[in-house]
Amino acid sequence: MDLIANLGLGFETAFTFHNVLYCFVGVLLGTLVGVLPGIGPTGTVAILLPITFTFEPVTALIMLAGIYYGAQYGGSTSAILINLPGESSSAVTAIDGHQMARQGRAGPALVTAALGSFFAGSVATLLLAVAAPPLTRVALQFGSAEYFSLIVLGLIASIALAHGSIVKALAMIVLGLLLSMVGQDLFSGTPRFTFGFFELYNGINFVSVAVGVFGVAEILRNLENEATRTLLVKKVENLWLTREDFRRIVNPILRATGLGSALGILPGGGHVLASFASYSLEKRLARNPREFGKGAIEGVAGPEAANNAAAQTSFIPLMTLGIPAHPVMALIIGAFIIHGITPGPKVISDEPALFWGVIASMWIGNVLLVILNLPLVGMWVKLLTIPYRMLFPAIVGFACIGTYSIGLNAFDIYAIAVLGLLGYVLVRMDCEPAPLLLGFVLGPLLEEHLRRALIISRGDPMTFIERPISAALLAVAAIAIVLSLLPAIRKKRDEVFVEED
Amino acid sequence: MVAPRSLKNLVSGLIFVGLGLAFGYASLGYQVGTALRMGPGYFPLLLSGLLVLLGVVILIQAIAMEADEAKMERVPWSGLALIMGALVFFGATVRGLGLVPALFVATFMSAFASSRTGLFGALAIAAVLVLICVAIFIWGLGMPLRTFGPWLGF
Numbered sequence: 250m251d252l253i254a255n256l257g258l259g260f261e262t263a264f265t266f267h268n269v270l271y272c273f274v275g276v277l278l279g280t281l282v283g284v285l286p287g288i289g290p291t292g293t294v295a296i297l298l299p300i301t302f303t304f305e306p307v308t309a310l311i312m313l314a315g316i317y318y319g320a321q322y323g324g325s326t327s328a329i330l331i332n333l334p335g336e337s338s339s340a341v342t343a344i345d346g347h348q349m350a351r352q353g354r355a356g357p358a359l360v361t362a363a364l365g366s367f368f369a370g371s372v373a374t375l376l377l378a379v380a381a382p383p384l385t386r387v388a389l390q391f392g393s394a395e396y397f398s399l400i401v402l403g404l405i406a407s408i409a410l411a412h413g414s415i416v417k418a419l420a421m422i423v424l425g426l427l428l429s430m431v432g433q434d435l436f437s438g439t440p441r442f443t444f445g446f447f448e449l450y451n452g453i454n455f456v457s458v459a460v461g462v463f464g465v466a467e468i469l470r471n472l473e474n475e476a477t478r479t480l481l482v483k484k485v486e487n488l489w490l491t492r493e494d495f496r497r498i499v500n501p502i503l504r505a506t507g508l509g510s511a512l513g514i515l516p517g518g519g520h521v522l523a524s525f526a527s528y529s530l531e532k533r534l535a536r537n538p539r540e541f542g543k544g545a546i547e548g549v550a551g552p553e554a555a556n557n558a559a560a561q562t563s564f565i566p567l568m569t570l571g572i573p574a575h576p577v578m579a580l581i582i583g584a585f586i587i588h589g590i591t592p593g594p595k596v597i598s599d600e601p602a603l604f605w606g607v608i609a610s611m612w613i614g615n616v617l618l619v620i621l622n623l624p625l626v627g628m629w630v631k632l633l634t635i636p637y638r639m640l641f642p643a644i645v646g647f648a649c650i651g652t653y654s655i656g657l658n659a660f661d662i663y664a665i666a667v668l669g670l671l672g673y674v675l676v677r678m679d680c681e682p683a684p685l686l687l688g689f690v691l692g693p694l695l696e697e698h699l700r701r702a703l704i705i706s707r708g709d710p711m712t713f714i715e716r717p718i719s720a721a722l723l724a725v726a727a728i729a730i731v732l733s734l735l736p737a738i739r740k741k742r743d744e745v746f747v748e749e750d
Numbered sequence: 751m752v753a754p755r756s757l758k759n760l761v762s763g764l765i766f767v768g769l770g771l772a773f774g775y776a777s778l779g780y781q782v783g784t785a786l787r788m789g790p791g792y793f794p795l796l797l798s799g800l801l802v803l804l805g806v807v808i809l810i811q812a813i814a815m816e817a818d819e820a821k822m823e824r825v826p827w828s829g830l831a832l833i834m835g836a837l838v839f840f841g842a843t844v845r846g847l848g849l850v851p852a853l854f855v856a857t858f859m860s861a862f863a864s865s866r867t868g869l870f871g872a873l874a875i876a877a878v879l880v881l882i883c884v885a886i887f888i889w890g891l892g893m894p895l896r897t898f899g900p901w902l903g904f
């Protein structure tokens with residue numbers, strides 16, 4: 250069978266000493282930033298991206314992917330122990346997980362989170378391996394018109410699921426697209442919006458954008474109100490589950506794996522939605538729903554499994570279509586491009602070792618994560634005692650070195666400052682930075698496909714509606730935007746996200 | 751004239767309209783072309799128009815919507831200035847002074863940005879961070895960055 254041969258190739262690639270090592274580094278860093286509130290996976294990937302430029306492409310991607318799903322694991326640890334989710338998708342875990350910790354059941358809560366994540370991660374990775382090849386075959390039929398519509402859908406879907414004002418999110422996307430126009434025009438070579446700065450001819454460095462709007466803006470946001478966090482549990486004991494606990498978590502984990510895998514494919518924060526959806530599903534199905542919010546183990550098992558399943562399946566649109574479902578994916582696309590690989594359906598046939606190697610590494614990474622998170626949980630608890638005031642200077646330092654080392658260009662550092670300031674002002678005005686980054690990464694592709702599609706159709710914009718696949722994609726995008734503007738849905742959506750804040 | 755009730759919408763709307771107009775004005779300087787033969791100005795002009803439109807919608811919401819729920823947090827002005835200063839200082843001096851002095855000053859300034867870190871604390875944090883960074887980036891990853899630059903006579 251093809252799948253087995255392909256996975257064989259993948260494991261052959263992933264199991265080299267070098268790749269296992271960097272997979273380990275990736276999940277270790279991911280857990281670290283997941284545990285520590287105040288820095289998330291997007292900022293970390295942005296800062297570490299330049300370091301990976303010297304690696305082999307497959308090693309770089311294995312490590313970056315590891316940071317992403319590792320952060321999902323780590324986020325649950327701080328959610329359970331200090332009620333401060335390190336990652337937005339762990340916010341739900343905090344509800345019941347922290348209650349369990351207060352009742353002295355931190356150990357079982359952590360085990361449940363780790364086992365649920367491990368099971369869901371493994372199953373979802375298998376799903377990714379099975380679903381990716383047929384999807385790429387469809388994607389290979391795509392012309393420029395289809396790609397244009399697909400990118401529009403991706404951008405729209407990313408905001409339909411986000412919380413906050415839809416109009417502001419749309420404006421952030423458009424601003425991201427405009428910022429990506431800076432630099433030489435692809436077709437004519439005309440420099441655009443460079444204001445005479447020679448450094449801008451190649452465009453604004455996307456690492457600067459990511460570090461600015463995610464890293465620096467976040468630091469400034471945290472400086473507004475410097476709260477100290479209190480560690481409730483100094484020592485975690487009893488890292489095992491009773492037979493009764495085990496019986497209670499099996500079904501929630503199975504349901505959440507399915508739910509998370511399906512929602513993860515949706516662009517834009519699918520993993521956050523997945524954990525909220527799983528929580529409300531379990532609450533509805535529970536024999537004793539009143540227990541939820543007071544330390545129900547199902548309320549830890551479900552959301553944790555769901556967000557990990559979604560974290561894995563969100564690689565499906567990235568690997569098959571080259572469309573990012575999450576800001577981290579947008580950065581991974583940047584990594585592909587810098588390594589000279591155009592992300593999209595051709596990756597699987599042109600670079601099979603890379604494609605299957607990254608997938609295989611996810612299993613290795615998931616195993617490493619269980620080892621890292623259970624026996625070593627004491628170490629993470631200690632790390633939580635590092636105060637933020639010591640962490641953020643390190644973030645600034647790493648960001649400076651990382652960004653500077655890409656092109657030894659001081660201009661990229663100034664760009665961080667400017668974009669960080671812009672990002673901070675906009676975040677203060679309740680405009681989310683994720684759509685801006687997605688727009689920035691997808692902007693050049695969007696323009697290229699728009700122009701190419703219109704050249705092919707001799708300037709007739711009807712081409713986007715006359716071609717069936719393109720029309721269907723645009724229709725879905727239009728439905729998504731109309732639905733999210735409907736008052737009834739808006740209310741529901743606010744309810745889903747209200748607990749996150 | 752109705753007074754705007756949502757300050758957040760008012761400010762963000764003005765930012766979007768302003769940036770949209772600025773980009774739009776700049777786009778007019780490039781060849782716009784037709785839908786068939788798009789010039790470099792066509793797509794940016796389209797986007798600028800869209801951004802202005804969205805900004806106006808947000809401004810309308812600022813007047814029509816209910817007031818902001820939460821009071822805004824105070825802006826950490828000194829922290830903001832210190833972090834921005836740290837980035838600019840690093841960019842301006844990393845070539846001339848070299849990595850170690852530039853990074854030391856940058857991390858010192860950022861550490862000092864926290865209201866809870868004193869002068870000596872910030873110096874200590876900066877010293878430790880410089881050591882960690884040199885160990886990781888220069889010794890570990892072998893990045894081709896000068897540790898001390900020509901301005902210091904190296």
